[in-house]
Amino acid sequence: MSTEDTLLYLDGVSVSFDGFRALNSLSLVIEPGEMRAIIGPNGAGKTTMMDVITGKTRPDTGTILFEGRTDLTSLREPAIANLGIGRKFQRPTVFEMHTVWDNLELSLKAPRRPLKTLTYSATKEDRARIEEILDITRLSPRRDRPAGSLSHGEKQWLEIGMLLAQDPKLLLVDEPVAGMTDAETEQTAHLLKDIAGKHSVIVVEHDMVFVRELGVKVTVLHEGSVLAEGSLDTVSANKQVIDVYLGR
Numbered sequence: 001m002s003t004e005d006t007l008l009y010l011d012g013v014s015v016s017f018d019g020f021r022a023l024n025s026l027s028l029v030i031e032p033g034e035m036r037a038i039i040g041p042n043g044a045g046k047t048t049m050m051d052v053i054t055g056k057t058r059p060d061t062g063t064i065l066f067e068g069r070t071d072l073t074s075l076r077e078p079a080i081a082n083l084g085i086g087r088k089f090q091r092p093t094v095f096e097m098h099t100v101w102d103n104l105e106l107s108l109k110a111p112r113r114p115l116k117t118l119t120y121s122a123t124k125e126d127r128a129r130i131e132e133i134l135d136i137t138r139l140s141p142r143r144d145r146p147a148g149s150l151s152h153g154e155k156q157w158l159e160i161g162m163l164l165a166q167d168p169k170l171l172l173v174d175e176p177v178a179g180m181t182d183a184e185t186e187q188t189a190h191l192l193k194d195i196a197g198k199h200s201v202i203v204v205e206h207d208m209v210f211v212r213e214l215g216v217k218v219t220v221l222h223e224g225s226v227l228a229e230g231s232l233d234t235v236s237a238n239k240q241v242i243d244v245y246l247g248r
């Protein structure tokens with residue numbers, strides 16, 4: 001596959017903090033529509049990887065290309081978000097006083113000019129899109145509830161829905177199932193599988209039951225670079241992966 005066919009292309013990306021290499025010549029390729037799980041021990045560089053993709057941290061060296069052509073290392077965070085890269089942090093940040101529906105409506109790709117935003121009201125297409133997202137996130141029965149009344153798992157789904165409302169090409173999702181019940185964890189795997197295909201997704205997670213449910217290619221990070229890559233069964237059988245992570 002040539003670089004042009006990739007959605008995200010990292011090659012030789014390194015970042016040091018006070019002489020400590022958080023990313024050490026990291027190389028990773030994500031295809032359009034692909035979902036990838038990223039696992040690895042604490043301090044492996046998973047969060048730093050997300051930070052360099054979204055422009056929060058600038059790499060010291062290396063190449064990061066979006067859609068094979070846009071050099072992300074020269075762009076700031078808002079410009080990268082506008083290209084279609086959405087990030088969901090571990091803790092849900094929804095507007096608690098607003099209903100589920102209003103949270104989604106507020107997140108739609110509304111016109112950014114202030115005057116237009118003031119006079120903005122949802123069109124028929126917008127409402128259809130919100131219905132679609134409610135469906136994907138399993139939140140249709142909760143549409144009129146204030147977001148603050150949702151369970152922890154439902155809030156996570158709503159926030160994923162709010163990202164979807166922006167129609168990103170790539171979603172970065174950090175430990176989505178931490179603190180969820182087993183049933184919510186299973187639902188989250190279904191939800192992300194429904195999203196992948198139309199969008200690319202990178203999921204960072206420690207919960208191996210969940211990673212197994214995703215059933216996608218797994219990248220194991222260790223000391224800032226890729227230790228192993230392949231199906232969960234393949235990487236689980238890798239002796240180095242067992243030594244540094246799974247066998248612990």
Ligand SMILES: Nc1ncnc2c1ncn2[C@@H]1O[C@H](COP(=O)(O)OP(=O)(O)OP(=O)(O)O)[C@@H](O)[C@H]1O
Binds near residue numbers: 041
């Ligand atoms: N801003 C920073 N300043 C100094 N050191 C940092 C900074 N950000 C990250 N680090 C260090 O870089 C290393 C990689 O951290 P990172 O948070 O990327 O790991 P992680 O794989 O996300 O870990 P976890 O699973 O615990 O979230 C760690 O040793 C961390 O202490």
